[in-house]
Amino acid sequence: MSASVTSRALNLLGAFDPDHRSLTLSDLARRAGMPIATAHRLVGELHRWGALARLDSGEYVIGRRLWDLGLLAPVQAGLRQAASPFLHDLYGATLATVHLAVRDGTEALYIDRLSGHVSVPVVSKIGSRLPMHATGVGKVLLAYGPDQVLAEVLGNLTRVTAYTITQPARLLEQIRRVRADGYATTGEEMSLGACSVAVPVRGPGGEVVAALGIVVPELRRDKARLVAALRVAAQGITRTLTDSASAQWK
């Protein structure tokens, strides 16, 4: 019942995560749960192909070849590219950290982030996953995603800060409001001193493909203005996606 060669090699790649961008051979073997000798051989092949690169220190990192491939992923790459100018506009208009996220299973995956020139303490690296129930973009993705996912998330509300919503009923109530209002907010539910607003981003067919959010230290009476700015940006992204959708596929 042991896994196939290919999937084992892939699991080696899966050992990388936002907090572990470089790993030693033994780390990789440990994380992928295989003998070092085996990992050594597989890593060798991955390296030879360019999926992994080796630092001077001997540690391995994701190689250029995979980065290239990532660029070829039609959905995310297209989305990122379409969204890029609008993220900038949004930053210009609000001077807040801007996030673009999609749903990945029961978590929110951050696919782009713009914090401008100011070096903000990194809350969310690109490529990282954050819980749905404690972030603005997460709540949006939850509200417009499959019910099954919502159910699953409701069953597992882990506490992050003192303000994190951990009662299913309360979260459900909020999700309903998100659906009604078309935007979500958080208040220090993920990290103290950080509030957020987020809106859905729709694809050409009207389906929600991503969430666009901004993080601000405090959600004063600005809320209406921020929501308006977010909506303009989200609509712009949708328009770009629609335009390119017709031209895209040959």
Added chain:
Amino acid sequence: MSASVTSRALNLLGAFDPDHRSLTLSDLARRAGMPIATAHRLVGELHRWGALARLDSGEYVIGRRLWDLGLLAPVQAGLRQAASPFLHDLYGATLATVHLAVRDGTEALYIDRLSGHVSVPVVSKIGSRLPMHATGVGKVLLAYGPDQVLAEVLGNLTRVTAYTITQPARLLEQIRRVRADGYATTGEEMSLGACSVAVPVRGPGGEVVAALGIVVPELRRDKARLVAALRVAAQGITRTLTDSASAQWK
């Protein structure tokens, strides 16, 4: 002498390129040079793991999992992220299409691109490779790259437009000037009606890690202004890279 399982699976992934972002099973098998039955199994595994996704049409595209991994590639992803705000500034200052490229073998790989809101005819998709000798960023990468690469490129100057430089001596002369001046230009050498200016982007250690360029319809007396703007951006990127280099590795 047949290749290992892993490398065959990887070759399947390598079948994708900027012009073929979606492929059928048979396409993949053909391009990777293996029997369909074998490709079927391997593709199945890649799909199961999330390296490939399947469209409604039955075609396969690069899956989310690989996109994620791409985000984790320290060099390119870090570079892209560091460069992002400066690309926007540059666009704001020049309203020209902005390119960020790195060297990949003997070609220039475009890792980011910003054409603002205007829907410009796509010259260069992100992830595509363009020849060194006919692009601004290419000439920069050539000028600051290994001599061996330069020699190789000089030996194979394919014509693209009527203005493409195809005489090794002339290109070499230009490369020398790039090294002296610190910037490169092109005039309709890659596509008619498009001129470009590019400068090197240096890493923390002073080594050239990428090239930053802009494309304009015409290179009038603006050149000095454009070069200045490019340099400001390139230096900004370097500074960001330097700042994060210290914090980056834990």
Added chain:
DNA sequence: TCCGGGTTTCCGTTGAATGGAAGGCAAGTA
């Protein structure tokens, strides 16, 4: 010098990858 951590090589065993062949399926054609 010896130790402990990693890495690399070796090689006999074995079980998983292989791919030809045949069966499906859907669209286009007579």
Added chain:
DNA sequence: TACTTGCCTTCCATTCAACGGAAACCCGGA
């Protein structure tokens, strides 16, 4: 309706490459 064509999928007997324990190796530190 029957025939063709071009896909995708399943099957399974053969075989050959993956496996991983063991031992050597390398290197920095005590």
